[in-house]
Amino acid sequence: MTDNSQTPDSRVDTDQSVPDATNGTADQPRRAAKVSNDADATTGEEVRPKLRIGDLNFWYGDTHALKGITMDIAPNEVTALIGPSGCGKSTLLRCMNRMNELIQGTTMDGQVMLDGQDIYEKEADPVMVRRRVGMVFQKPNPFPKTIYKNVAWGAKINGYTGDVEALVERSLRQAALWDEVKDRLHTPAYDLSGGQQQRLCIARTLAVEPDVVLMDEPASALDPIATSKVEETITELKKDYTIVIVTHNMQQASRISDRTAFLYMGRLIEMNRTDQLFTRPQKDRTEAYVTGRFG
Amino acid sequence: MxxxxxxxxxxxxxxxxxxxxxxxxxxxxxxxxxxxxxxxxxxxxxxxxxLDVSFLSQMPSRMPERAGIWPAIVGSLWLMGLTGLMAVPLGVASALYLEEYAPEGWLLQIIQINIANLAGVPSVIYGILGLAIFVRFVALGSSVIAGAMTLSLLILPIIIISTQEALRGIPSGIRGAAFALGATRSQVIWSHVLPAAAPGIMTGVILSLSRAIGETAPLIMVGAAGMVVAPNSVLDPFTVLPIQIFNWTARPQDEFQGLAAAAIVVLMILLFTMNLSAILLRNYFEGRRAGGG
Missing domain, CATH: 1.20.5 (Single alpha-helices involved in coiled-coils or other helix-helix interfaces)
Structure with missing residues (x-):
């Protein structure tokens, strides 16, 4: 089912992200998405999805965690994955950079296409996939090294030949941390506050120059002020990166994301532009969740 | 209410x-x-x-006032050095394989249980094994290297288990973060896992070498003698402090009891110095971690 993703003129198919919304109700959001795509594509070319997930199934042992997920992630947008605990949103996120296969006893089938290339095909190297699809974790997890080395390490192991100092500065600026740490780059990262550590982790991810940045509840361990800083950073970053963020916080999803996907019990229930999904959900279950009636 | x-x-x-x-x-x-x-x-x-300088620098002797422990000190140092050189890399590498590479399953479980059992096998059994394999079969004779190999086998399970504990104690976020940057497994291990586990590994090494330096039974089995000169090469015969102590305490004369006590003090000082330097080394590693070196 991913074959048609290669055809340049797949305008009708660009929004396959609502697999369950088969009847007429889905038409409206599709139109909305198309309008915005046209606005983005100033050159007149069709915007191809950055990531295209096709009929993805995932198991932890016998537990069927993801059931036939199909969705497109648009480039230079923030896509939010929401849903109650255990719905599979983090699992789905980790399927996008092959982090799940580091857990033993897991199986998957389906496709995850990055720029039209299946990242799970035999020739694909998970190490290279992860360089292109970076990840920021729920809990800030800087390396027990200096601030500078935290940012520089990823570039070093990936054979970066340019000016590492400039790269560190650029990455820290992108993560809105530079001004706070420029005078103490060679002090331990553990001395930073939680919010600063998380922005350091973002900078570290950016330093390997990925295409996509995955974020797994990046602000859930932070206080409101640190959270708003991280959110500002994310909004800045979508100019240069495609961002997929898992969040428990629906206000956060509505503040920072362009599109939102609602998952429930391992299935994609609904995916739409964020304003649409929150104000005019197509599915009862989505409506119940976004209005806080369950979750 | x-x-x-x-x-x-x-x-x-x-x-x-x-x-x-x-x-x-x-x-x-x-x-x-x-x-x-x-x-x-x-x-x-x-x-x-x-306890005086001549006691440290002389050969053992039948005459108590001329007896010394020089060959035993040198033998113990040789033995510890060789044992450490063989057992530490082997043990750490095994632990890394078991923790970071080996696929989970019944085979791993069995290996794991057996390593735990091996840590509890009486040391004299290792002596018999060393005698059969290293002394006889490999024909190394009653040499320092045969003794060191035997002691390496003895402490290997302890090093493996303590290293595994240290590896398990590393926050999993560090591994995940490194993998997510596009690191290979070996890059993750060299840059993050080993440095973070170093203090824990050092603790295991200290404990196991402390055990090895006090071992007598397995070395008697592989034929460490009481009256030899200090070894000059790995194939020379040897004696160690615990064996010297054992030999002296077996004698009826009071003077030899005193000599044995003096040798015990030397052994304790040696052990203390070894542990202290290992602890300092460990603190250095810990400081480097926290300080972010």
Whole structure:
């Protein structure tokens, strides 16, 4: 089912992200998405999805965690994955950079296409996939090294030949941390506050120059002020990166994301532009969740 | 509020019970320490008349006033050096394989259980094994290297288990973060896993080498002699401090009891120095981690 993703003129198919919304109700959001795509594509070319997930199934042992997920992630947008605990949103996120296969006893089938290339095909190297699809974790997890080395390490192991100092500065600026740490780059990262550590982790991810940045509840361990800083950073970053963020916080999803996907019990229930999904959900279950009636 | 029961707080009784417990734990600690101090003082008193430079620098002898422990000191140092060189890399590498690479399953479980069992096998059994394999089959004879290989086998399970513990203690976020940057497994291990686990690994190495330096039985099995010169190569015959002590305590004369006590003091100092340097090394690693070196 991913074959048609290669055809340049797949305008009708660009929004396959609502697999369950088969009847007429889905038409409206599709139109909305198309309008915005046209606005983005100033050159007149069709915007191809950055990531295209096709009929993805995932198991932890016998537990069927993801059931036939199909969705497109648009480039230079923030896509939010929401849903109650255990719905599979983090699992789905980790399927996008092959982090799940580091857990033993897991199986998957389906496709995850990055720029039209299946990242799970035999020739694909998970190490290279992860360089292109970076990840920021729920809990800030800087390396027990200096601030500078935290940012520089990823570039070093990936054979970066340019000016590492400039790269560190650029990455820290992108993560809105530079001004706070420029005078103490060679002090331990553990001395930073939680919010600063998380922005350091973002900078570290950016330093390997990925295409996509995955974020797994990046602000859930932070206080409101640190959270708003991280959110500002994310909004800045979508100019240069495609961002997929898992969040428990629906206000956060509505503040920072362009599109939102609602998952429930391992299935994609609904995916739409964020304003649409929150104000005019197509599915009862989505409506119940976004209005806080369950979750 | 809603419950029908009452709370009998009995604060006095609970406090008293707490105080009694604290007292018991304190007595237990003091008891152990006192026994240790008594032993050390007793040994030191016996050893005092015999401890001098010539005792350290001379050969063992039938005449107590001319007897020394030079060959035993050198033998113990050779043995520790060789054992460390063989057992530490082998043990750490095994632990890394078991923790970071080996697929989970029944085979891993069996290996794991067996390693734990091997850590509890009496050391004399390792001596018999060393005699059969290294001394006879490999034909190394009763040499330092045969002794070191035997002791390496003895401490290998301890090093593997303690290294595995250290590896498990590393916050999993560090591994995930490194993988997510596009690191290969070996890059993750060299840059993050090993440095983070180093202090824990050092602790295991200290413990196991401390055990090895006091071992007597397996070395008697592989044929460490009582009366030899200090070894000059790995194939030379050797003796070690515990064997020297054992030989002297087996003699009836009082003088030899004094010599044995003096040798014990030397062994204790050697052990203490070894542990201290290992702890300093460990603190250095820990400091580097925290300081972000």
């Amino acid at each position: 809603g419950s029908s029961g009452t709370f009998e707080l009995r604060r006095g009784r609970r406090k008293k019970l707490g105080a009694v417990m604290a007292g018991l734990f304190f007595v237990a600690t003091v008891f152990g320490l006192l026994v240790l101090v008594a032993l050390l003082v007793d040994v030191a008193i016996q050893a005092a008349p015999w």
